[in-house]
Amino acid sequence: MSELYIRVAEDENEEPMEIPSEDDGTVLLSSVAAQFPGACGLRYRNPESQCMRGVRLLEGVLHAPENDWGNLVYVVNYPKDNKRKMEEIDAASAVKIKRGFQKTSDLIVLGLPWKTTEQDLKDYFTTFGEVIMVQVKRDAKTGNSKGFGFVRFTDYETQTKVIAQRHMIDGRWCDCKLPNSKACPDEPMRSRKIFVGRCTEDMTTDELRQYFMQYGEVTDVFIPKPFRAFAFVTFADDQVAQALCGEDLIIKGVSVHISNAEPKHNNSRQMMDRGRFGVNLVSIPTGGTAYILRSYYLKIHCLLFC
DNA sequence: GTTGAGCGTT
Numbered sequence: 001m002s003e004l005y006i007r008v009a010e011d012e013n014e015e016p017m018e019i020p021s022e023d024d025g026t027v028l029l030s031s032v033a034a035q036f037p038g039a040c041g042l043r044y045r046n047p048e049s050q051c052m053r054g055v056r057l058l059e060g061v062l063h064a065p066e067n068d069w070g071n072l073v074y075v076v077n078y079p080k081d082n083k084r085k086m087e088e089i090d091a092a093s094a095v096k097i098k099r100g101f102q103k104t105s106d107l108i109v110l111g112l113p114w115k116t117t118e119q120d121l122k123d124y125f126t127t128f129g130e131v132i133m134v135q136v137k138r139d140a141k142t143g144n145s146k147g148f149g150f151v152r153f154t155d156y157e158t159q160t161k162v163i164a165q166r167h168m169i170d171g172r173w174c175d176c177k178l179p180n181s182k183a184c185p186d187e188p189m190r191s192r193k194i195f196v197g198r199c200t201e202d203m204t205t206d207e208l209r210q211y212f213m214q215y216g217e218v219t220d221v222f223i224p225k226p227f228r229a230f231a232f233v234t235f236a237d238d239q240v241a242q243a244l245c246g247e248d249l250i251i252k253g254v255s256v257h258i259s260n261a262e263p264k265h266n267n268s269r270q271m272m273d274r275g276r277f278g279v280n281l282v283s284i285p286t287g288g289t290a291y292i293l294r295s296y297y298l299k300i301h302c303l304l305f306c
Numbered sequence: 307g308t309t310g311a312g313c314g315t316t
Contacts, residue, residue, distance in 0.1 A: 108313055137314065147310065172310090179313055197316060229315050257314075 060236035129158030216240030
């Protein structure tokens with residue numbers, strides 16, 4: 001195998017993009033998906049029959065037809081008829097790519113007055129830049145504010161500016177910091193499975209699969225029943241899983257936190273801790289509802305439902 | 307109905 005790159009396009013008569021092949025001459029689906037988010041395979045026009053042919057895909061690895069990619073232009077396959085949806089995903093991944101250089105994360109807002117609402121927070125922080133979401137953490141029973149919340153900005157510069165100063169919100173000085181949960185150092189786990197924390201009950205396995213597909217081939221989605229506010233997503237490629245660790249992703253308007261999935265054993269104490277939350281999770285009232293900018297929400301909504 | 311450093315139902 002001498003090819004270093006193969007030519008891939010979204011359509012036969014569109015300008016192709018060069019995608020790198022591996023040392024053994026195969027091409028990773030994740031390499032294709034990196035340029036064409038949501039891609040699930042490749043096809044090409046067989047010069048002899050003039051018919052479209054599929055490229056063999058095994059475990060996320062694309063194999064050259066007859067061991068030679070040749071000089072053909074390969075066309076991206078998308079799941080079902082999701083092309084429209086992929087355009088939306090493109091918009092979403094553009095956000096991610098942008099964040100790739102200087103990624104923003106949720107900031108914890110400490111010292112909020114009890115009376116401060118999510119609308120108040122949004123109004124205040126919008127004066128610094130575009131706000132993706134705000135939350136005020138409340139007691140589940142009483143609905144009282146716990147005096148802290150979270151905010152997420154579109155631009156990293158905004159985040160930097162907000163962290164750098166104190167904030168007078170509704171008559172109290174508040175601080176914005178990177179939350180402790182951000183700590184996700186280089187673990188030697190190399191797991192293909194990620195832990196998705198802070199899930200809401202309305203997230204289905206299909207929706208999670210749809211969402212995470214944009215990052216790479218998803219091999220499994222597991223949501224514990226009864227509802228426990230987290231899920232596991234397994235990728236074909238451990239690099240995809242590892243790359244997502246530490247991220248805060250917004251799914252259906254909710255900020256979920258991605259971390260390494262811990263091995264099944266060794267968590268009996270965690271199970272005990274969780275026990276008290278086992279029931280009464282059926283209805284989550286207004287507390288914890290994220291306020292989402294309309295435009296952003298529509299994009300995400302469309303991404304998941306259209 | 308109270309409170310004032312913290313960390314988001316692993």
